[in-house]
Amino acid sequence: MADSDAPTADLPECPSAQGGGLLPTELRAWMVLLAATGAVEQRLRAVVKERLDVSHDEFLVLCLLAEQPEAALRMTRIAELLGRPKTRLTYQIACLQHTGLVTRRSVCGDKRGIEVALTDKARSVLTEASDALAETVKESLAQFMGPAQREAMCGLVPDLVEETKGH
Incomplete structure (x- = not known):
């Protein structure tokens, strides 16, 4: 069995999930996240390349655009949301446009937009x-997130459990 296929029980405990270190609960949870x-991301890269024939970063652009209620986003906003330099994003958008997955147009009334x-x-x-992408995410998280990791994640958003119980 390959390392990436190993069940959670065979994986070493994430050091950040163990607690007892110097980090407060929120930082420990952030490290688990x-x-x-x-x-x-490691498992998703191969599936994205196989199914969509795009890079992982290009896939993130596609996902971001797919989740927008409006049909388009400004490139500066995409760069901001993904934390990417604008020059790198310009290249990724050009690749996506070349494959026919996105269109680019000037913003009305703004020459630079x-x-x-x-x-x-x-x-x-x-x-x-x-479906294949969602299953990859689900399997990856199930493999990584044992009870200790889930508990550590509750440290990042302690009210989340209570809020979901109330609704």
């Missing part, structure tokens, strides 16, 4: 791949 995110939107092709490809 980063580790979980890393585990998901550029809006990016998903194409119908991108919507179709994302819809077709979404």
